Amino acid sequence: MTLMEDAKRGIITPQIEAVARDEGIDARTICSCVARGLISIPNNPARDCRVVGIGKYLSTKINANIGTSRDHINIDDEIEKAKTAEAFGADALMDLSTGGDLDLIRKKIMDAVNIPIGSVPIYQAAASQEAVVDMTSDDMFNAVRKHAKDGIDFVTIHAGVNQDSLKRIKQGNRITDIVSRGGSFTLAWMLHNGEDNPFYSEYDYLLEIAQEYDMAISLGDGMRPGCIHDASDGPSFLEFITLGELVRRTREANIQCFVEGPGHVPIDEIELSVKGMKSLCDDAPLYLLGPLVTDIAPGYDHITGAIGGTFAGMCGTDFLCMTTPAEHLALPTNDDIREGTIITKIAAHAADLTKEGQKERARAVDDKMATARKNLDWETQYSLAIDGERARSIRESRITGSDACSMCGDLCAMKIVSKALEEEKEKKQN
């Protein structure tokens, strides 16, 4: 029996209990949401790790992408990145390796951390060929099975890319066509082989594999817009419609899923994207990359993504995939992963300050910080900060003779007002 099947029967599994405890939400509510597919708990029984819930009423989760490329194959580097992401608060990790011994890398990463791990099996199917288009549909499904067997908690499947998408892309209204790697492999394969996407045409077979291992499916957005110009267009919404159909089939098969979304989206179209996806996909948990709110800030796309991610979180996004400063430019370093994780964590928390179910808990932390700030209690501020070490090092790098900071010193607004109000009080008492 899968976790979703249990939930449909009203069974409070240990996973459901763990999520309820972590999130401060009643276990019955979690169970009911899992049963209806509004919350997913990717948790492959073949691997033991921290239980993480994604979806309605829950805090916004963040994912870090790591993995080798053909140009940079160093397993130790990727393991270090995995540990860094976990240490700085990533709730999940995706291994996107395309270079080197992919089975070994995947296993080593799974051993290195204690959080759910996702993968994109088509990368392995494609990367092990001379040319991407040479893989067979068997290669594709076998890669999925192998990852499931290894204990991967969720796999991204670009089943929303099909002949309809291809027709739309051929109309040529986009600047960047397809920027999803999995989407591009699929589309190139379809063009070369003259067939539809096997993950779409044989989706039931995929569901059988997922059932066998109780592995969650992340419905990939192969058609996501790769630039501001391409946002909110026909191919994007067409894919949302297809993904909605697949969400319903996945739920019927008692497999948990979530839906992936854009990409590059101007901030005034983010609400449309998020609400469009939620509506067309029957409120499945939503997993966004970014969205990046401009194209012209390479080197800072962890920030353009955090801007979009915060707003998207407020609009109902459940799971944010971090971008790093290296996005669009290079394979990220360990420093890039740290920076990307911290900044995406900030976006997730800022979204939680607005979210039903999490708002009160999140605001209590900010209130503690505000109180510590008012009291000039620096140690408490560092302990509450998302990156207390950086805060400490900035303050301590610049000498001040005051118990405030070196920006204002004794001209600190909060010191001056506290003193003035106290003096006023004393005056009245005398």
Add this chain to the structure above:
Amino acid sequence: MTLMEDAKRGIITPQIEAVARDEGIDARTICSCVARGLISIPNNPARDCRVVGIGKYLSTKINANIGTSRDHINIDDEIEKAKTAEAFGADALMDLSTGGDLDLIRKKIMDAVNIPIGSVPIYQAAASQEAVVDMTSDDMFNAVRKHAKDGIDFVTIHAGVNQDSLKRIKQGNRITDIVSRGGSFTLAWMLHNGEDNPFYSEYDYLLEIAQEYDMAISLGDGMRPGCIHDASDGPSFLEFITLGELVRRTREANIQCFVEGPGHVPIDEIELSVKGMKSLCDDAPLYLLGPLVTDIAPGYDHITGAIGGTFAGMCGTDFLCMTTPAEHLALPTNDDIREGTIITKIAAHAADLTKEGQKERARAVDDKMATARKNLDWETQYSLAIDGERARSIRESRITGSDACSMCGDLCAMKIVSKALEEEKEKKQN
């Protein structure tokens, strides 16, 4: 005659012409907006510098704050920061110095850059006393006159802090009371001297000085919330109401103004703040600090500010005041100023992608970037990037054998799709 007086008579001044040219907007439209107070062009005739317009139909502008503190008095450092801010795209600069020879520092900064400069004269009035509360109302107005005479383009005046605000603050519903330095000086002065804020009670005298020098007034938000808890509360909205009254009096006196706003605001209350201020202040140009969308990210408040700033810009904010990584912790270094300026520039551009009057121009830049990205044309990407040098250094730091980047190498989605579509085309032609 002041610039606003000219505009009211329909005279297209050289400043109006310059703004029209820079922004690609008809000069008659600019003139009409200046006349109605919907656009401000802070431009003190006593100092020659680049003309910058702020308000309706115009691109979002950014301001950098620099200046000494009592703990750190190094004029050369502040001049370096001023030049850095200008070089990385600041449209205006505020000298917030409180330590050292304030007249000399102000003059040196005014000489160092070619953009409008603002100041907060009460800092000088207060900082030159043993205790802030010892300044006289004459000290306050004399400081304003001195700055005006020197050629300062706009002064922040916390005229919205008055006995009504004090009454609200005493009710004690806030965690951080007052975090505006000027607001705190004013409130402490009022409490100690038992009088109302001279800038409020003698606002007409202030307007006379502003008229004499044609200096713009930035109506300071002395009551801005200093934490998420205090956002959108009574004292904030009470100040918006008072500022609205002052906006109308300022416009009647033919003096240009804009309104300052919060502060710390959760992202789901930013629209309320922005639209509240615009409504209560008769659509005066809006100048926001941040807003910072969470309290718990010291060390990263340039980013929490950019998140809030982008969304606030989309909601109608005209002028963003940058925060730096040192916010809440220390006086910023030159590096902090560079980082803060770049990131606020990203927020301003992302907002422009959504703004009436600027959307088309802003999107054209992103479209060029998207095209260069699709073509793997790296030099054009660097030239269009907000910080091309950083983009170049990230890509070039990691070797790839491909003309793509080291993230995907030859598995680049855009390469694969372009190739597949071309092959398909060729097949059809044969």
